[in-house]
Structure formats: C-alpha cells, structure tokens
Amino acid sequence: MSTQATSLFTSDLSVVNVGLAMFDRDLTAQGAQVTTLDWTPPGGGSPEVLAALDALEDPRVAERTDAANAEAVDRIIGARPMLVGFGRAIDVVPGMTPTTILHAGPPITWDRMAGAMKGAVTGALVFEGLARDLDDAERLAASGEITFSPCHEHDCVGSMAGVTSASMYMHVVRNETHGNTAFTNLSEQMAKILRMGANDESVIERLVWMRDVLGPMLKEAMEIGGPVDLRLLLSQALHMGDECHNRNIAGTLLLTQALTPALLQTSFTTEQKKEVFDFIAGSDYFSGPTWLAMAKAAMDAAHGIEGSTIVTTMARNGVEFGLRVSGLPGNQWLTGPAQPVIGPMFAGFKPEDAGLDIGDSAISETYGFGGFAMATAPAIVALVGGTVQEAVAFTRDMGEITTTQNPNVTIPALGFEGIPTGIDVRKVLATGILPVINTAIAHREAGIGMIGAGITHPPAAVFEQAARALARTVA
Amino acid sequence: MSITAVVKKNTYFDSVSLMSISTRANQLPGVEQAFVAMGTEMNKGVLSNLGLLTPDLGAAGTGDLVIVVEAGEEADHTALLAEIEDLLVQKAPSARGGADTVTYRTIDGAARAVPEANLAIVAVNGAYAGREARKALENGLHVMVFSDNVPIEEEVRLKQLAHSKGLFMMGPDCGTAIINNVALCFGNAVRPGTVGVVAASGTGAQEVSVRIHALGAGVSQLIGTGGRDLSEQVGGIMMIDGIRALADDPGTSVIVLVSKPPAPAVQDKVLAEIAGAGKPVVVYFVGGSEAAVTAAGGHFAASTQDAALQAVRLGVDAHAAVDELAAKQVDEVCARLAPEQRYVRGLFCGGTLCDESMYALLEVSDNVWSNIQKDPGRRLTAGSPSVGHTFLDFGDDDFTNGRPHPMIDPSLRLARLVQEAEDPQVAVILMDFVLGFGAHEDPVGVTLPAIAQARKIASDAGRHLEIVGYVLGTDLDTPDLAAQVAALEAAGVTVTRSSTETGRFARETARKAHRA
Numbered sequence: 004m005s006t007q008a009t010s011l012f013t014s015d016l017s018v019v020n021v022g023l024a025m026f027d028r029d030l031t032a033q034g035a036q037v038t039t040l041d042w043t044p045p046g047g048g049s050p051e052v053l054a055a056l057d058a059l060e061d062p063r064v065a066e067r068t069d070a071a072n073a074e075a076v077d078r079i080i081g082a083r084p085m086l087v088g089f090g091r092a093i094d095v096v097p098g099m100t101p102t103t104i105l106h107a108g109p110p111i112t113w114d115r116m117a118g119a120m121k122g123a124v125t126g127a128l129v130f131e132g133l134a135r136d137l138d139d140a141e142r143l144a145a146s147g148e149i150t151f152s153p154c155h156e157h158d159c160v161g162s163m164a165g166v167t168s169a170s171m172y173m174h175v176v177r178n179e180t181h182g183n184t185a186f187t188n189l190s191e192q193m194a195k196i197l198r199m200g201a202n203d204e205s206v207i208e209r210l211v212w213m214r215d216v217l218g219p220m221l222k223e224a225m226e227i228g229g230p231v232d233l234r235l236l237l238s239q240a241l242h243m244g245d246e247c248h249n250r251n252i253a254g255t256l257l258l259t260q261a262l263t264p265a266l267l268q269t270s271f272t273t274e275q276k277k278e279v280f281d282f283i284a285g286s287d288y289f290s291g292p293t294w295l296a297m298a299k300a301a302m303d304a305a306h307g308i309e310g311s312t313i314v315t316t317m318a319r320n321g322v323e324f325g326l327r328v329s330g331l332p333g334n335q336w337l338t339g340p341a342q343p344v345i346g347p348m349f350a351g352f353k354p355e356d357a358g359l360d361i362g363d364s365a366i367s368e369t370y371g372f373g374g375f376a377m378a379t380a381p382a383i384v385a386l387v388g389g390t391v392q393e394a395v396a397f398t399r400d401m402g403e404i405t406t407t408q409n410p411n412v413t414i415p416a417l418g419f420e421g422i423p424t425g426i427d428v429r430k431v432l433a434t435g436i437l438p439v440i441n442t443a444i445a446h447r448e449a450g451i452g453m454i455g456a457g458i459t460h461p462p463a464a465v466f467e468q469a470a471r472a473l474a475r476t477v478a
Numbered sequence: 479m480s481i482t483a484v485v486k487k488n489t490y491f492d493s494v495s496l497m498s499i500s501t502r503a504n505q506l507p508g509v510e511q512a513f514v515a516m517g518t519e520m521n522k523g524v525l526s527n528l529g530l531l532t533p534d535l536g537a538a539g540t541g542d543l544v545i546v547v548e549a550g551e552e553a554d555h556t557a558l559l560a561e562i563e564d565l566l567v568q569k570a571p572s573a574r575g576g577a578d579t580v581t582y583r584t585i586d587g588a589a590r591a592v593p594e595a596n597l598a599i600v601a602v603n604g605a606y607a608g609r610e611a612r613k614a615l616e617n618g619l620h621v622m623v624f625s626d627n628v629p630i631e632e633e634v635r636l637k638q639l640a641h642s643k644g645l646f647m648m649g650p651d652c653g654t655a656i657i658n659n660v661a662l663c664f665g666n667a668v669r670p671g672t673v674g675v676v677a678a679s680g681t682g683a684q685e686v687s688v689r690i691h692a693l694g695a696g697v698s699q700l701i702g703t704g705g706r707d708l709s710e711q712v713g714g715i716m717m718i719d720g721i722r723a724l725a726d727d728p729g730t731s732v733i734v735l736v737s738k739p740p741a742p743a744v745q746d747k748v749l750a751e752i753a754g755a756g757k758p759v760v761v762y763f764v765g766g767s768e769a770a771v772t773a774a775g776g777h778f779a780a781s782t783q784d785a786a787l788q789a790v791r792l793g794v795d796a797h798a799a800v801d802e803l804a805a806k807q808v809d810e811v812c813a814r815l816a817p818e819q820r821y822v823r824g825l826f827c828g829g830t831l832c833d834e835s836m837y838a839l840l841e842v843s844d845n846v847w848s849n850i851q852k853d854p855g856r857r858l859t860a861g862s863p864s865v866g867h868t869f870l871d872f873g874d875d876d877f878t879n880g881r882p883h884p885m886i887d888p889s890l891r892l893a894r895l896v897q898e899a900e901d902p903q904v905a906v907i908l909m910d911f912v913l914g915f916g917a918h919e920d921p922v923g924v925t926l927p928a929i930a931q932a933r934k935i936a937s938d939a940g941r942h943l944e945i946v947g948y949v950l951g952t953d954l955d956t957p958d959l960a961a962q963v964a965a966l967e968a969a970g971v972t973v974t975r976s977s978t979e980t981g982r983f984a985r986e987t988a989r990k991a992h993r994a
Contacts, residue, residue, distance in 0.1 A: 017596055
C-alpha cells in the first residue's frame with residue numbers, strides 16, 4: 004500500500020475521467036490534469052456481448068489470447084510478400100475450374116447477389132464465351148451450372164465485385180517468410196469496368212485485351228525481371244502520400260518503375276508495349292489490386308492461430324459483410340448486413356443510386372493501410388470530411404483497436420509510427436470503435452459501374468458474433 | 479429548366495476534391511444538377527451523354543475546370559455559379575485540433591497516452607462500472623467509483639485486486655474524496671492541512687472536512703472508501719488500507735475515521751489497525767460504541783462536529799472550540815407551536831446528515847421512522863407517508879433509482895416539503911443544503927419557492943411551521959456559503975451551524991414539544 008499511496012500523495016494528480024463530463028470542469032478548476040474519455044458502453048451495451056467480452060478478458064484467458072495475438076501480428080509484420088509472376092486463374096488459382104466464378108465477400112448465391120455483382124458475373128460469362136450475350140448469361144448464372152465461390156476461399160482477393168473467371172490474368176504473390184501464396188486479378192483501371200458491375204462491349208473488349216496482351220506481357224516481364232518486394236513498395240508509397248486503397252498514384256509509379264525495364268525486354272511489339280503504358284497512364288489505379296494481394300499473403304499467414312482474436316479478413320459481397328478471425332480457423336464467416344458508403348460522388352449521381360459496401364479490398368484495412376493509414380494521405384482527406392486533423396484522428400482511432408504498429412510500414416507525419424496492425428475483436432467491442440474502410444462506390448444496378456468513393460464501417464454485429472464464437476472456444 | 483456553363487481556363491483541381499465539391503454543389507438550394515469537373519475527354523463524354531456539351535465546353539482541355547449548372551428558369555444562375563465558385567475556394571483548416579484535442583475511448587488508450595495518469599474516476603452506469611474500474615486498476619491507476627448499483631460481489635473483487643496492487647479503490651456509493659487538495663466528485667473546497675480522513679460515508683466525509691476547515695485547520699487527504707466498505711462482505715478492505723496509507727503519510731498528523739454503523743466484526747478488524755497507526759485516530763461511527771473505540775486506543779467521537787473538533791485539538795490546535803447550541807433558540811421555537819405540533823420531519827440529501835440527526839432524535843423517542851432505519855419495523859419506503867418523527871434520505875437508492883442524486887435534482891424533496899407542510903402534527907422540518915463540487919449550483923435558491931409555499935400552507939391554517947436549514951459548505955465553495963445562509967434567513971428559515979447542531983436542535987424541540 005504505502006509505496007503506491009505515497010507516490011500518489013506526492014505526485015500531481017492526473018485523472019482519467021470516465022462517464023461524467025462535469026467532473027472534468029471541477030477537476031480542471033482545481034488545477035488537476037484531466038483526460039475525459041469519449042466513453043460508450045462496451046459491446047454496444049448488450050449483456051450477452053459483455054459476458055463474452057468478460058470471458059475473453061479473464062486474466063488467464065487473456066494471457067493465452069495475448070500470446071496468440073502476438074504470434075498473429077508477428078506473422079503479419081514478418082510476412083514478406085513478393086510479386087513473383089502473373090498467370091491465368093485456371094492455371095494458378097487453387098480449385099479454379101472453367102465454370103467457376105469467384106466473387107468478393109462471404110459466400111452468396113446468384114439470386115441474392117447485388118446489382119453490381121450480377122453485372123460483373125454476366126459480363127464475365129460473356130467474356131469467357133460461356134454465354135452468347137448478357138441475357139443468356141443471366142440464364143446460365145441462374146441454371147446451377149456455374150460454381151460461385153468466394154475469392155477468399157481460393158487464396159484470392161477481388162476488388163469490388165471481385166468477379167474472377169478462368170482466363171483472367173492474376174497477380175501471383177508469394178509470402179517468402181511463411182511460404183503461402185495469394186492471388187488477385189489485374190486492374191481494369193477506373194469507372195466503367197467489370198469489377199464495378201459494368202459489362203457492355205467496351206468492358207468485354209478491354210478484358211479481352213488484358214487477357215491477350217497485358218496479362219501475357221506482365222507474365223513474361225516477371226520471368227525476365229524477377230520478383231518485386233511489394234512490402235517495400237507499399238512502404239515507399241505511403242511515404243509518398245498514398246494510403247494505397249483509395250489513392251494509388253505513388254504506388255502505381257513505383258510499381259511501373261519496377262516493371263518497366265522488364266516490360267521493355269518482352270517479345271511484344273512496340274505498339275503493344277505502348278498500349279500497356281498508355282493503359283497504365285490512363286488512371287492511377289494500376290497498382291490498386293497489387294496491394295490487396297500483398298495484404299492477403301500476409302493475413303493468410305496469420306489465420307488459424309488457436310485463441311487469437313485478430314481479424315484476418317474483412318470482405319463484402321454487396322449484401323453481406325463477412326469477417327474471419329484467426330482463432331476461428333478455416334472458412335468460418337461471421338456475417339452481417341453490408342453498410343452504405345458515405346462519400347462524394349461523380350457528377351450526376353445521388354446517394355440513392357449507390358449500392359452497398361462491396362469488395363475484398365478491405366483486406367487493406369485488415370493489414371493496416373487504407374482507412375487505417377489516412378494520416379499519411381492528406382491529398383484525399385475530402386473523402387473523410389475535409390481536414391488533415393480528421394485524417395490523423397482516423398489513424399489514431401484505429402490505433403485503439405489494434406494490437407501493435409507495423410515498424411516496416413510507417414507514417415512520416417506521425418513521427419514514423421507504424422501503421423495500426425492486428426485488429427483485435429476485444430478492442431473493437433471494448434471501445435465501440437469500428438474499423439474504418441476507404442472504398443469505392445458502385446452503382447446499385449448492374450451495368451453502370453463506379454459512381455463515387457468514400458468511407459464505411461463493418462456492421463457491429465459481426466464483431467459481436469465473433470466475440471461470442473471466440474468465447475465459446477475458450478470456455 | 480436552363481443551363482449555365484463556365485470554363486475556367488488553366489484551373490486544376492484533383493478528382494477527389496472535385497467529387498466533394500460536386501456533391502456539395504448538388505446540395506445547393508435551387509440547383510437541379512451541378513457538374514464540376516476537369517475538361518477531360520471522359521468528362522466531356524459524360525456531358526455529351528447528358529446532352530450538355532456546348533461548343534465552349536467541348537473546347538475545354540484537361541487543365542481547364544468545367545462548371546455546369548442546371549437550374550429552374552427563375553433561379554439566379556449568376557448567384558448559383560458564385561456559390562459554387564465559393565466551394566472551390568477552400569478555407570484553410572484552422573489550427574485547432576491536433577494533439578490537444580485527441581480523445582480516447584478507453585482507459586487502456588488514455589493510460590497509454592498519458593503515462594503520468596494516476597487516478598481514474600468512474601461514473602458510468604453501475605452495470606459497466608466494475609469493468610471500467612478493473613481496467614483502471616489493471617493500468618495501475620487508483621480508482622474512485624462514483625457509480626451506484628455496483629454489485630457487492632464485484633466491489634469485493636475490485637477491492638481485493640486494488641489491495642493486491644497497493645492501489646486505492648474508492649467508492650462505490652460514496653462519491654467523495656480529496657486527494658492532494660483536489661476534491662473528487664462531490665466535495666468541498668477546504669484548506670490544505672494535516673488532518674487525514676478515511677470515510678465510508680460521502681456526506682459524512684464532506685461534513686467532517688467542512689467542520690475541520692471551519693475550525694481553521696485543513697485536510698491532508700480524504701479517502702472515501704465506499705458506503706459498504708464496513709459491511710460483512712467487503713470487510714473494511716479500503717478503510718484498513720486507507721488507515722495504513724495515512725499512517726505512512728508524513729503530511730498527516732491525525733486520522734479521522736467516519737462511517738455509518740459498521741458490521742460488528744468489521745468494526746473490530748478496523749479498530750485493531752488503530753494501535754499500529756502511530757498517530758492519534760478519532761473514530762466517528764454513527765451510533766458506535768465508545769468502549770470499543772477507547773479499548774482499541776482510539777478517540778471516540780459522538781458526532782461529526784465532535785470528530786472534527788477532537789482531530790483538530792489532537793493534531794493542530796489544542797484550544798480549538800465550537801459554540802454550543804443556545805437553549806433559548808429552542809425555547810423560542812417551541813413557544814410558537816400548537817399542542818398537536820409534535821413531530822420532526824427531516825428531508826435530507828446527505829445520508830450521514832440524515833443518520834446523524836435521526837440518531838440524535840432516537841435519544842429521546844422511539845417513534846422514529848425512516849427509509850434508512852436499522853429497525854425494519856420502522857422502515858419507510860419512498861412512497862410511504864410520514865409517521866411520527868420521520869427522516870428521509872433522498873439520496874438512498876430507493877429514491878435515486880433512475881434519477882440523479884438529490885444534490886443535483888431536488889424535485890422529489892421539494893414536493894415532499896410541501897406535502898409535509900399540510901400535516902398539522904408537524905412542528906419542525908429539517909433540510910440540508912450541500913454546496914461544493916458536483917452539487918447543484920444554487921441549492922437554496924432552487925428550494926426557496928417550495929419553502930415559501932410550505933410556510934404559507936401552515937400560516938393559512940393558523941400554524942407556525944419551523945423550517946430548519948443547514949448549509950454544508952465552506953467560505954471557499956461556490957456558490958457562496960454566506961449568501962446561501964442569508965437567503966435562507968431572509969425566507970424565515972432557522973439556520974444551524976453544523977450537521978451535529980441540526981440533530982441537537984431536532985432532539986431538543988422534539989423533547990420540549992412532547993412535554994408541552
């Protein structure tokens with residue numbers, strides 16, 4: 004008693020004030036330092052969730068959980084994802100068949116798919132030559148002859164609708180540290196594109212060119228140039244003002260810089276090479292998917308650690324938000340309703356045109372960039388309300404629900420703090436802070452495409468389910 | 479519908495800003511559709527699809543900004559364009575924000591960010607308070623739990639955890655402490671000094687600290703242990719730790735213990751600590767045993783006033799003294815009462831103030847009823863009408879369930895005051911007014927209309943109704959003690975000078991009224 008009490012009696016009082024703001028005023032008036040919390044009832048105030056949280060925070064359980072989480076974040080931080088090649092999905096993706104369509108988010112059936120995903124699926128079936136036209140593709144999609152499966156269950160991630168078919172070219176990213184591999188398809192660049200739900204002739208034509216020119220050229224270039232260290236490029240891109248989810252200007256330049264010498268040495272014609280460089284120059288999004296595969300390679304390495312409460316997957320199919328947690332191994336999806344995305348829209352579109360949150364791209368935030376690294380991307384603060392301070396606040400808030408910081412990927416403006424890493428289900432519920440996700444907005448109808456960008460959050464329900472499921476595993 | 483278009487040559491905005499500006503432009507009153515974009519081929523394609531592409535717009539280049547507004551014929555297009563151009567001129571964000579406005583959501587987060595933090599105040603719903611207190615203790619913070627309705631099992635677990643870590647776990651059910659001359663939660667501005675207090679009673683602790691101040695002395699530390707600390711279940715964990723801490727504290731010369739009646743076994747355990755304190759210890763346990771305290775080597779106090787006086791005499795000023803209640807004052811009141819006016823009704827905010835007056839009256843009558851009566855046969859609930867001498871603690875859970883403490887929300891007490899004035903058997907109504915941090919900003923002012931109404935009811939019925947008020951506070955408190963007292967006196971209220979004197983006044987008028 005005496006030591007602690009004596010040190011209290013001889014120190015200046017510094018109070019953490021929880022619950023009543025009026026005490027802040029009284030204490031400040033008396034010259035004490037006060038930190039008043041922005042407090043909300045943990046677990047949303049639900050007694051059941053609170054009980055699950057208490058079970059997980061029991062000191063004996065917490066000790067094991069903390070150790071498991073330390074292992075999980077070690078793997079995330081230690082992962083060294085290298086871009087090692089490109090290849091057709093049918094050739095490289097585990098479990099891929101000619102009639103498989105991979106999609107974003109947790110499992111979903113054709114009849115329940117969002118408009119953007121339906122548009123992408125029918126476009127892909129036409130592109131693969133499995134259907135004559137979009138009408139025929141709808142019939143085929145509903146016929147039961149097509150296998151729909153989540154990208155995440157095939158070591159893949161797909162941005163927006165995530166629709167991936169057999170002959171699409173994929174990034175091949177190998178995690179050198181842990182030996183696992185992750186895949187994602189190529190950027191179609193922006194706006195009226197398949198992954199946003201557009202599917203007209205111009206969209207199919209571009210996919211054909213990507214299959215016949217861009218993909219093979221990238222594949223050959225990698226064979227010439229050899230692996231590219233993606234974590235290093237990601238880190239550099241963040242230093243250059245990208246958060247690498249909604250802003251990819253620097254990352255695209257860095258990736259192009261790494262690929263160009265080999266691209267020039269490929270066997271393709273100069274005209275084809277010019278087409279590829281024009282395509283890359285046509286938008287800033289070329290490297291967008293690359294970071295998703297990078298993150299996927301790291302997060303998969305952290306999945307399936309007994310007792311860990313670290314989130315390894317956040318993914319949305321436009322109808323449901325799906326969460327996977329390390330301590331709930333395999334494909335145990337916790338799902339809740341997909342949320343609206345709040346943010347500015349292209350001229351001519353209104354909020355009622357917007358589809359709900361969609362895409363596997365939230366793997367960015369799961370790893371710690373994107374919305375979690377907003378503080379490093381002042382150029383896109385308009386997406387989060389307008390001021391750099393608000394962007395910094397997003398990153399600070401994410402620090403409250405994560406386990407550690409990643410020293411390999413840092414934010415100069417925050418004194419080179421690492422990005423917030425390892426979302427802990429317990430902390431999300433204890434703080435009431437939901438992960439922030441930077442994302443694009445697709446039109447709710449099939450066939451139209453991207454109409455804006457902004458931020459969104461997972462539904463709180465998925466974390467509540469996760470806590471209950473985790474509590475059952477430790478009980 | 480009509481359309482106005484402007485091309486601003488060589489004016490660049492990035493696409494994210496333009497999306498944001500477009501969105502806001504579309505929300506301007508009067509705008510049917512607004513389009514703010516760079517003159518890229520893609521954007522001109524969109525304009526063409528919309529049928530809005532004029533030759534001027536078609537000539538715009540990728541470095542030119544294009545603004546197109548579609549609005550009603552009657553709209554002021556020039557004004558709308560000007561408003562949109564205003565949106566382009568973003569004001570620089572103010573320098574506010576940044577590090578000094580960072581907010582934290584959890585104790586863990588705050589403790590990490592503020593390493594010098596050493597104490598947490600927890601004032602959340604009782605269902606969550608235990609969890610927050612545990613977090614604070616795990617982070618090495620001393621804790622004051624202000625919340626009510628914390629399960630006693632949880633209190634025991636928390637106090638055991640605190641004890642094992644050498645931390646204070648003050649409260650629940652006693653939101654008063656003074657640490658390093660800073661009053662926490664409910665507390666008064668008292669001068670720093672060398673009297674240390676450990677109290678299991680909130681207003682009891684406030685009263686003792688205020689009396690110490692009134693005697694010219696001051697308080698070193700006041701540790702509020704929680705109202706149930708001396709119950710069988712909790713076993714006095716914090717009072718014992720508090721005694722030890724003050725025994726070790728070089729700034730403390732004398733220790734005062736304050737509590738409502740403790741569980742006998744716990745009282746023994748606490749008193750056993752006194753001998754080893756190495757400093758004089760004054761004990762005021764409401765209704766407590768003088769023999770037990772004396773046998774343990776403590777100084778027995780019969781009242782809060784007595785406790786403060788003895789402590790000051792033992793530790794600060796051997797000649798300290800207080801004025802006694804003047805018998806004449808009581809006689810004057812009794813002379814004005816009708817024969818059937820026999821009963822005292824006490825309407826209290828402070829539990830210990832209520833208890834102290836009630837115990838004073840129990841010395842002269844058994845006909846004493848209360849919601850905090852030890853005797854279950856004479857216990858009242860919040861809804862029951864008064865019987866005989868009635869003492870109500872409006873701060874008890876029965877009254878506070880789902881509403882703020884009467885020190886903040888006086889409404890129930892005001893209604894009861896008017897109700898009691900209707901009763902022809904009532905001789906005296908006692909009321910306390912608690913000043914200080916956390917309390918109502920003007921407790922007397924908010925009560926004056928009800929006092930006037932009560933007095934009018936009695937006088938209309940041809941009775942004198944004596945209202946006795948005690949203002950707990952110091953000359954350093956806000957609002958001003960003297961002004962509060964003056965306002966009561968101006969309203970015809972007899973003002974007492976301490977909780978103890980209030981009890982004595984009640985006892986003496988009851989005794990004399992019964993004789994009459």
